[in-house]
Amino acid sequence: GENVEQHPSTLSVQEGDSAVIKCTYSDSASNYFPWYKQELGKRPQLIIDIRSNVGEKKDQRIAVTLNKTAKHFSLHITETQPEDSAVYFCAASIDFGNEKLTFGTGTGLTIIP
């Protein structure tokens, strides 16, 4: 089955600087890659996703890049703010129509004011 590895497990960034979280996946058939943000005690919420037919997607301060050849994708957060502090999960899925997601182990991001 699919295996997703995520790095780093924790990340501290000065407010205003950029943060980058990286994930690799094992199954070349995976075609959907979402990123979720989970604040303490809350449910995960989708912040951005990308499908394998594009290499990059941007939404304001958040961007995701995908390298299908290397089987890795990354989340980039620019101009970080204190409210960006949370745990971030990457995920990958093979099936379109039954999005059985395999999640990474999460990255705890702390923004230092």
Added chain:
Amino acid sequence: SQTIHQWPATLVQPVGSPLSLECTVEGTSNPNLYWYRQAAGRGLQLLFYSVGIGQISSEVPQNLSASRPQDRQFILSSKKLLLSDSGFYLCAWTGTHGGEQFFGPGTRLTVL
């Protein structure tokens, strides 16, 4: 608009007791439904998923079971809880054609 409910929000149960967690979705038909468990400080582990009434796929062997008695209802059960069953249980849904997966508010289960 679609909403997803879970109850109870928190639960403290003794080892060996039964469990029933409920998840319901409103505002959509024939959703794909999922149960996840999240141990403290850990990632999301998929336990069960369902593409229709009575159709349940199990991802990991455990003492838990799931049922889908109605289109928008998903139930997680156990006959006898173990200490290792403690965690944050999340229900999620997607539309029939996939896309964004929406999570419920979760149930925090503590087994003593």
